[in-house]
Amino acid sequence: MGRTPQNTTSLDDGRFTKSDLRTMQSIWESGHFHRSPHLAVIGGGIVGLFTALFHKRAHPHHHVLVLERGPFPSGASVKNAGFACFGSPSELLADMDNEGADAMLARVEERWLGLLELRNELGDDAIGFEPTGGHEVYRAHDPLYTRVAERFDALNDLIRPLFGKTVFHWDDQALDRTGMAGLEHLARTDLEGPLDSGALMNTLLRKAIAEGVLFRPCAEVVGFEEGSNAVLIRLADSAEIHAARIVVATNAWTQELLPQLEVVPARGQVLLTNPVPGLRLRGTYHYDEGFYYFRDHAGGVLLGGGRNLDFTGETTAQEGTTPLIQDALVRLLDEVILPGTNYTIARRWSGIMGMGSSKSPIVERTSERVVAAVRLGGMGVAIGIRVARRAAGLLQE
Numbered sequence: 001m002g003r004t005p006q007n008t009t010s011l012d013d014g015r016f017t018k019s020d021l022r023t024m025q026s027i028w029e030s031g032h033f034h035r036s037p038h039l040a041v042i043g044g045g046i047v048g049l050f051t052a053l054f055h056k057r058a059h060p061h062h063h064v065l066v067l068e069r070g071p072f073p074s075g076a077s078v079k080n081a082g083f084a085c086f087g088s089p090s091e092l093l094a095d096m097d098n099e100g101a102d103a104m105l106a107r108v109e110e111r112w113l114g115l116l117e118l119r120n121e122l123g124d125d126a127i128g129f130e131p132t133g134g135h136e137v138y139r140a141h142d143p144l145y146t147r148v149a150e151r152f153d154a155l156n157d158l159i160r161p162l163f164g165k166t167v168f169h170w171d172d173q174a175l176d177r178t179g180m181a182g183l184e185h186l187a188r189t190d191l192e193g194p195l196d197s198g199a200l201m202n203t204l205l206r207k208a209i210a211e212g213v214l215f216r217p218c219a220e221v222v223g224f225e226e227g228s229n230a231v232l233i234r235l236a237d238s239a240e241i242h243a244a245r246i247v248v249a250t251n252a253w254t255q256e257l258l259p260q261l262e263v264v265p266a267r268g269q270v271l272l273t274n275p276v277p278g279l280r281l282r283g284t285y286h287y288d289e290g291f292y293y294f295r296d297h298a299g300g301v302l303l304g305g306g307r308n309l310d311f312t313g314e315t316t317a318q319e320g321t322t323p324l325i326q327d328a329l330v331r332l333l334d335e336v337i338l339p340g341t342n343y344t345i346a347r348r349w350s351g352i353m354g355m356g357s358s359k360s361p362i363v364e365r366t367s368e369r370v371v372a373a374v375r376l377g378g379m380g381v382a383i384g385i386r387v388a389r390r391a392a393g394l395l396q397e
Contacts, residue, residue, distance in 0.1 A: 033214065035063055036063070036230065036241070036242045036243060036244070037062075037063045037064060037065040037214075037241070037243045037244070038059065038062035038063050038064065038243070038244045038245070039052070039055050039062060039063075039064045039065070039243065039244065039245050039246070039247065039395065040065045040066075040067060040231070040233060040241060040243035040245075040246045040247075041064070041065070041066045041067065041246070041247045041249055042067050042221045042224075042233070042246060042247065042248050042249060042250055042257065043066075043067075043068065043075065043248070043249035043250040043251065044066045044067070044068030044070075044072075044073045044075075044205075044215060044217070045073055045075045045076065045077035045078075045201075045249065045251065045380065045384070046077045046200075046201070046204065046380050046381070046384030046385065046388070047249040047251070047373050047374075047376070047380065047384045047387050047388045047391070048066055048068075048247070048249035048373075048388075049066060049073070049201075049204050049205060049208045049213070049215075049388075050204065050208075050384060050385050050388030050389070050392075051247050051249060051373060051388040051391045051392050052064045052065075052066045052208055052213045052247075053204075053207065053208045053211060053213060053388075054388060054389055054392035055392045055395055056208075056211055056212050056213050057211065058392065058396065060212070063214070064212070064213045064214065065213075065214045065216060065241070065243070066208070066213060066214070066215045066216065067216050067219040067221055067233070067235075067241075068215065068216065068217050068218075068219060069218070069219065069220035069221070069236075070217060070218070071217045071218055072201075072205070072217060073201045073205060075250075075251060075252070075253075075351075075352070076251060076252065076351045076352055076353050076354075076376070076378075076380060077197065077200075077201055077380060077381075077384070078197055078198055078201050079197075079270075079319075079349060079350065079351030079352070080197055080268070080351050080378075080380070080381065081268075081270055081293055081294075081295065081302055081304045082128075082194050082195050082196060082197045082295070082297070082302070082381075083134075083192070083194065083195075083284050083293060083295065083381065084115050084118075084119075084129055084192055084193055084194065084195045084284075084381060084382065085111075085134050085192045085284060085286075085382065086108050086111035086112045086115065086191075086192065086382055087107070087108055087111065088134070088136040088187070088286040088290055089136055089148050089152065089155060089168055089187050090136060090144055090147070090148050090286075090289050090290065091286070091289065091290045092104055092108065092155060092159070093147070093148060093151055093155060094289065095107060095359065096155075096158075099358075099359075101158060103360075104158075105158065105159065105162065107359060107360070108159055108162060109162050110382075110383050110386055111379060111382040111383055112162060112163065112191075112382075113386060114382045114383045114384065114385050114386040115381075115382050117385045117386065117389075118200075118381070118382075118384070118385045121385065122200065122203045122204060122207070123203075126199060126200075126203040127195050127196060127199050127200040127203060128194075128195050128196025128199045128200070129193060129194075129195040130193045130194050130195070130283075131190070131193045132193045132194065132282045132283040132284075133188055133189065133190050133192060133193060133282075133283040133284070134188070134189045134191070134192025134193065134283060134284045134285075134286075135174075135186055135187065135188050135189075135283055135284065135285045135286070136148075136186070136187045136285070136286045136287070136290075137175070137180070137183045137185070137186050137187075137285055137286075137287050138183065138184060138185040138186075139182055139183055139184065139336075140182065140183070140184040141184075142184075142185075144288075144289060145184070145185050148187070149185075152168065152170070152187070155168065156168055163191065167189050167191060168187050168188070168189050169187070169188050169189070170185070170186070170187060170188075171186050171187070171188040172184065172185050172186055174186055174188065177280060178280055178281050178282075179278075179279070179280040179281065179338070179339075179341075180281070180336055180337055180339070181335070181336060181339040181340075182335060182336050182339070183336065192283075192284055193283060193284060194283065194284050194295045194296070194297070195381070197381070200381070219235055219237075219239075220235060220236040220237075221233055221234070221235060221236075221250075221257065222234050222235065222236050222256075223257065224246065224257065224370075226367055226368070226369050226370060229244075230242040230243060230244055230369070231243050231244075231245065231246050231369050231370065233246065244369070245369045245370070245371070245395060246369065246370055246371070247370075247371045247372075247373055247391050247395070248366075248370065248371070248372045248373070248374065249373045249374065249388075249391070250374065251263070251352075251353070251354035251374050251375065251376055251380070252265040252266070252317055252352040252353055252354040253265070253317060253352075253354075254354060254362075254372065254374040254375070258366060258370075258372055258374075260366075261362055261366070261372060261374065261375075262356045262357060262362075262375075263354045263355070263356055263362065263374050263375045264315055264354075264355050264356060265315065265316055265317035265352050265353070265354065265355075266307065266314060266315060266352070266353045266354070266355040266378070267307070267314045267315075267316050267317075267318070267319070267320075267350050267351070267352055267353075268304055268305070268307060268314075268350060268351050268352075268353055268378070269304060269305075269306060269307075269314075269321050269322070269325045269326065269329070269348070269349075269350045270302065270303070270304035270348065270349055270350065270351065271302075271303055271304070271326065271329055271330075271345055271347065271348045271349075272297060272300055272301070272302045272303075272345070272346050272347045272348075273300040273301045273302075273303075273333070273338075273343045273344065273345055273346060274300055274343065274344045274345070274346045275298065275299030275300050276299065276300055276301065276338060276341060276343050279296060279299060279300070279301070281294075281295075281296045281301060281337070282296055283295065283296070287305075287332070287336075288305075288308075290305075291305050291306065291307065291308040292304070292305035292306060292329075292332060293305050294332075294337060300343075300346065301333065301337055301338065301343075303329050303332065303333060303337065304329070305329070306324075306325040306328045306329055307325070309324055309325055309328055310322070310324055310325065316352075317352050319349075319350050319351075319352065320350060321348050321349070321350055326348060330345075353376065353377065353378040353380075354374055354375045354376055354377070355375065355377055355378070356375050356377070359377045359379075360375075360377075361373070361374065361375050361376055361377065361383060361387050362374050362375045363387055363390045363391055363394070364394070365394050365397075371391050371394045371395060373387050373388065373390070373391035
């Protein structure tokens with residue numbers, strides 16, 4: 001009479017172990033969904049999906065797996081404000097003062113080329129890009145305006161070779177067309193605009209899957225261990241995956257897996273108003289050195305920022321909103337963006353960015369089988385595709 005092996009149980013008693021569940025996989029499951037990947041990408045955001053896509057294109061026969069902790073892409077890639085931008089005048093001048101002209105120019109070039117590559121790869125219509133312009137606005141008698149105005153032409157001269165044209169223009173008269181109050185100066189570029197981050201990620205996810213990348217949602221990685229022949233990945237549900245190589249693309253949550261890298265979480269709070277009848281605001285706007293940013297969306301105003309009011313409290317990976325910052329956002333709506341206008345708040349949320357002492361991303365091989373592509377600095381929409389291309393390149397070395 002046959003005996004049930006010690007590490008399994010009878011089908012009749014309804015009790016199973018982890019080992020049983022693995023051995024109970026059909027040949028179709030184990031052959032197509034549970035086989036060991038040549039590459040496992042941890043994080044299903046812009047960087048993770050593009051890295052997987054680029055590697056799959058370079059190696060069509062490779063099994064490429066993306067592990068995403070949420071039921072769908074759920075990080076900063078889908079919680080941002082939907083800005084396709086490369087930097088306002090005050091930000092670029094501050095970068096030049098802090099890190100030098102060469103570093104500032106290299107950063108602008110990466111952002112601009114990244115936006116062009118993103119739009120070319122996915123298509124403007126598919127990502128909801130609207131070429132309605134990017135703006136920086138200044139209150140009357142704002143010292144920031146004076147600092148920018150004194151170096152405005154020099155900044156344009158520096159960045160003109162990257163674009164082949166003058167980038168920023170003063171357009172103070174345009175303020176009258178926005179319906180805003182308390183502002184005196186406006187700098188504009190025609191090269192920026194808003195986009196739909198949800199449409200972007202949906203399009204990218206469908207493209208990656210269509211080209212053979214396996215996307216595994218609800219797969220939170222809690223750790224990994226590198227061996228001589230593979231990397232053992234441990235999931236929160238106790239499942240284990242052996243991958244030949246991995247890319248860590250977890251951005252704000254990087255230190256949970258790679259604590260040696262200098263990446264800290266930074267929360268950005270956002271709100272959206274219900275549609276405002278007669279709203280005249282169009283395009284993307286930066287205010288107060290970029291600490292506040294707003295745009296039109298579906299007839300309402302999408303507004304975020306205020307992190308400078310509580311840098312310590314906002315250095316967190318905990319999603320949520322606070323009265324301090326939300327009240328500041330509402331005051332900006334009341335006093336500047338929608339003065340004398342009745343409006344209601346439709347939704348509030350937050351996104352968690354990956355920051356560090358430098359605004360430059362970390363794209364490096366941390367060991368023989370592990371590549372990190374993290375610290376997007378709040379500019380993932382612009383540079384994500386370029387960071388992914390560099391990460392995929394490191395896998396070939």
